[in-house]
Amino acid sequence: MSELQKRQIQLEVLRYNPETDTAPRYQTYSVPCLEEWVVLDALNYIKDHLDPTLSYRWSCHMAVCGSCGMMVNGEPKLACKAFIHEYKEGQIKVEPIANFPIERDLVTSVEDFITKLASVKPYLIPKEDKPVSAGEFKQTPAELKKFKQYTLCINCMLCYAACPQYALVPEFLGPAAISMAHRYNQDSRDGGRDQRQEVIASDEGVWECSFVGACSEVCPKHVDPAGALQQVKVASTIDWYKEHLMPWMKK
Amino acid sequence: MNSKPYVREVSKTTWFLSHPRYKRYMAREVTCIFIFAYTFLLIVALARLSQGEEAFNAFVQALRSPLGVLFNVAALIAAVYHSMSWFDVTPQAMPIQMGEEFVAGNIIVNAHYGAWAVVSLIILFWGM
Amino acid sequence: MEIIKTDVAIIGAGGAGLRAAIALAEADPKLRIALISKVYPMRSHTCAAEGGAAGVIKSDDSLDLHFNDTVGGGDWLSDQDAVEYFINEAPKELTQLEHWGCPWSREPDGSVAVRPFGGMKIKRTWFAADKSGFHILHTLFQTSLKYPSIQRFDEYYATDLLVDDGRCQGLTALEIRSGEMKQFQAGAVIIAAGGGGKMFPFTTNGNIKTGDGMALAYRAGTPLKDMEFVQYHPTGLPNNGILLTEGCRGEGGILLNKDGRRYLQDYGMGPETPVGQPVLKTMELGPRDRLSQAFWGEQQKGNTVKTPWGDCVLLDMRHLGEKKIDERLPLVRDLCISYLGKDPVKEPIPIRPVVHYMMGGIHTDIQAATRLPGLFAAGECACVSINGANRLGSNSLTELLVFGRRAALSAIAHLQSHQVPSSDAALAAKAKASQNRIQALFDKSNGTESIAGLRQEMMDTMEANVGIYRTGEGLAAACEKIAELRQRYANIALTDKTHVYNTDLMQALELGSMLDCAEAVTVGARDRKESRGAHQRLDFTARDDENLLKHSLAHYHPTEPPRIEYLDVVITKSKPGVRDYSGAKK
Numbered sequence: 001m002s003e004l005q006k007r008q009i010q011l012e013v014l015r016y017n018p019e020t021d022t023a024p025r026y027q028t029y030s031v032p033c034l035e036e037w038v039v040l041d042a043l044n045y046i047k048d049h050l051d052p053t054l055s056y057r058w059s060c061h062m063a064v065c066g067s068c069g070m071m072v073n074g075e076p077k078l079a080c081k082a083f084i085h086e087y088k089e090g091q092i093k094v095e096p097i098a099n100f101p102i103e104r105d106l107v108t109s110v111e112d113f114i115t116k117l118a119s120v121k122p123y124l125i126p127k128e129d130k131p132v133s134a135g136e137f138k139q140t141p142a143e144l145k146k147f148k149q150y151t152l153c154i155n156c157m158l159c160y161a162a163c164p165q166y167a168l169v170p171e172f173l174g175p176a177a178i179s180m181a182h183r184y185n186q187d188s189r190d191g192g193r194d195q196r197q198e199v200i201a202s203d204e205g206v207w208e209c210s211f212v213g214a215c216s217e218v219c220p221k222h223v224d225p226a227g228a229l230q231q232v233k234v235a236s237t238i239d240w241y242k243e244h245l246m247p248w249m250k251k
Numbered sequence: 252m253n254s255k256p257y258v259r260e261v262s263k264t265t266w267f268l269s270h271p272r273y274k275r276y277m278a279r280e281v282t283c284i285f286i287f288a289y290t291f292l293l294i295v296a297l298a299r300l301s302q303g304e305e306a307f308n309a310f311v312q313a314l315r316s317p318l319g320v321l322f323n324v325a326a327l328i329a330a331v332y333h334s335m336s337w338f339d340v341t342p343q344a345m346p347i348q349m350g351e352e353f354v355a356g357n358i359i360v361n362a363h364y365g366a367w368a369v370v371s372l373i374i375l376f377w378g379m
Numbered sequence: 380m381e382i383i384k385t386d387v388a389i390i391g392a393g394g395a396g397l398r399a400a401i402a403l404a405e406a407d408p409k410l411r412i413a414l415i416s417k418v419y420p421m422r423s424h425t426c427a428a429e430g431g432a433a434g435v436i437k438s439d440d441s442l443d444l445h446f447n448d449t450v451g452g453g454d455w456l457s458d459q460d461a462v463e464y465f466i467n468e469a470p471k472e473l474t475q476l477e478h479w480g481c482p483w484s485r486e487p488d489g490s491v492a493v494r495p496f497g498g499m500k501i502k503r504t505w506f507a508a509d510k511s512g513f514h515i516l517h518t519l520f521q522t523s524l525k526y527p528s529i530q531r532f533d534e535y536y537a538t539d540l541l542v543d544d545g546r547c548q549g550l551t552a553l554e555i556r557s558g559e560m561k562q563f564q565a566g567a568v569i570i571a572a573g574g575g576g577k578m579f580p581f582t583t584n585g586n587i588k589t590g591d592g593m594a595l596a597y598r599a600g601t602p603l604k605d606m607e608f609v610q611y612h613p614t615g616l617p618n619n620g621i622l623l624t625e626g627c628r629g630e631g632g633i634l635l636n637k638d639g640r641r642y643l644q645d646y647g648m649g650p651e652t653p654v655g656q657p658v659l660k661t662m663e664l665g666p667r668d669r670l671s672q673a674f675w676g677e678q679q680k681g682n683t684v685k686t687p688w689g690d691c692v693l694l695d696m697r698h699l700g701e702k703k704i705d706e707r708l709p710l711v712r713d714l715c716i717s718y719l720g721k722d723p724v725k726e727p728i729p730i731r732p733v734v735h736y737m738m739g740g741i742h743t744d745i746q747a748a749t750r751l752p753g754l755f756a757a758g759e760c761a762c763v764s765i766n767g768a769n770r771l772g773s774n775s776l777t778e779l780l781v782f783g784r785r786a787a788l789s790a791i792a793h794l795q796s797h798q799v800p801s802s803d804a805a806l807a808a809k810a811k812a813s814q815n816r817i818q819a820l821f822d823k824s825n826g827t828e829s830i831a832g833l834r835q836e837m838m839d840t841m842e843a844n845v846g847i848y849r850t851g852e853g854l855a856a857a858c859e860k861i862a863e864l865r866q867r868y869a870n871i872a873l874t875d876k877t878h879v880y881n882t883d884l885m886q887a888l889e890l891g892s893m894l895d896c897a898e899a900v901t902v903g904a905r906d907r908k909e910s911r912g913a914h915q916r917l918d919f920t921a922r923d924d925e926n927l928l929k930h931s932l933a934h935y936h937p938t939e940p941p942r943i944e945y946l947d948v949v950i951t952k953s954k955p956g957v958r959d960y961s962g963a964k965k
Contacts, residue, residue: 124480227343
């Protein structure tokens, strides 16, 4: 095998420190990068060798903890999965994830997302009571597959950064939260859909979505939140018709 | 509290210029205008029809003008684009699970195109 | 300084911390629970565990078999009463998780599926494809949202435990967002803050795994146990240490040297088993310590493949086929393609052993209680010990659950008699001292040592001397070097003196934790003059049951190396024997 290729990359990084800055500014760092590196490696190089004051979140370096969502050349990306070799020009602009307030440098406030996620009751509300001593709920591989994809969300919030609807209407529940509600609604063990519906089908819920589809394009885990939201709309529409046109169908 | 989060403003009017995917979305949405306009045209046609043969013929004549043809072609292109953009996303909105596996997306999309072709042919032959 | 009063404070919101919080909330909805973590719960490193969680559920399995595998796998350093408790509780905890919605992989009849794992004689590892830890963590986090009594303090970094009147009564923590110090008053404290693999340069561990929880307890005067036992996972990606789960081998992947030979047969794990038909507890399904040691052997013989990232062996999964790989190991495939540019469906993957897990940790008893009243610990940061000298893959995810819950129950029992703080003034004074310690870092203007520089020296020392095989000479040098680094640490300089999200400060504090833990590791390793499990000495190659069938306990000293005390291992029904992973007798 050949030696690893090295290349000098100019990283233009958004800086903002609330104690010293009134508005964000950009700072450019010249970083000797290995071609196999990701943008996160370059940031770590800066932190260790060029500027210890740069702040950003990261942990797993394998695209599963969801900490390092950022805008890389304007695109929502996990910094640990944005490969240097994909940026041929040698110029990379790194900014905090869009649509969230900047706390400091590349760190944003994520409280809004956490609150929204919690509001959809993202936990199993069992259809039937069963003590643990009676063993597991049965679930066939087909029933599992029905919702499995939506369990893969790592809460990285790239979908919120890509969603223009969330940018324009901050009250919107957003892609990941609604997808997670859909995940539980689709679970054969769950009976909590009615409880979630109040939040999901509200004005700030699924009907804010105009199916731009950007969320699914940027999702690093191929969760396809856009698909989930359209399915929620279809199901909610059917609910409405049942309620208004066929009241006798109601339980 | 030292924290003073900085909120980046998003332009309410030009946001969609920031990324090609938003422009594509706007293009899809803009095609609605033609569909709306064509619907309006059909209502005008009905109104003319109710006003008698002469009025309706004049209307049909107007449609044959270069401007009328141009509008019809534009509306057709817009409608086709709009329909295609929706057909392409139907597997996401209406996934079909058969046994364990989901039906492949292209089968669902192609089924829509197939149905579209069949309906178009029926209308074409029924109309002739 | 703001004072937050709570009944139980939990430090760490990964698998063990969340499980403890839920157990507390379920036991008594009136309990005030403070769940304190330096990261948002779903960022915790539990999310990176891939393979699965062990628990006896199938009819061909038995608790005794799981017991024997675990105790033998741990080279008889496990406390057998603890192992027995663990194994009994394991199936209940895993079923509980199923009831909370964990998307375990299934058999066609809808029951939970199990897969083979290294060192286990029977298939008993519950799995959710190859994202088991991720699903466990998210299931627990999302379930925790049900309970209003669990108050989260996300992105708070615990700096010191508050000990007064001989018991732990709370802690101080920095709110990272503001840089403000808070005092938590608590009747009981549970540490569930994970391991410290980041003291090594090449590790599967995330950036947050810096031994903070271990160091907190250690500095508060309660000992760390068996710290010299550091597990190397045999299959890591060679360029960045990303983990490829043992499930790769459980599903049938094989290990080859540069000549295409399944070299494990040359290290007492033969004879060769048919490709694609893995046999439990032999060859590729041997335990992690043996497999990592075999790699070292191949390296000595010159049988490894040379790559730009150093010596490697090959993990070949091609015979599994695309369908099985996509169904059972989708993350592994994605990681190999993304980070190494190699598709396991089409080519063998170069891999090498990588630091993965610390068997050692805060010394606790079977109740998850430390020697400091009011302080409990669970998860990787704790050492009960069920893992002994070498943990079997898929026991640690179960351990989080079993001992997370256990710590919660013990904390509740402790609260019965210790709900009221001994003295507000005494606690306030200790909190102030903690604040002053941090402030001193800001005030100091003559610091000369760089944080990244010291960290690099620590990592280099650990890598060079405290690896898969160790020598007395190397360990002595490592002890000396780490002691020197701890001294130099007093001279570190903060570049960033602002308060909001000061990650320079975080890194300084984390480095302090790692150095303290690293010293416990190196001194413990130097003094253990035998080879057992993951601790292999080239100068003491045999296991010494006569003198060292004992846990080591490292006691903290602020300026000197730790004092090492030894403690008998609890043996109930399995006398130390020979670890036999050859397939001959099967």
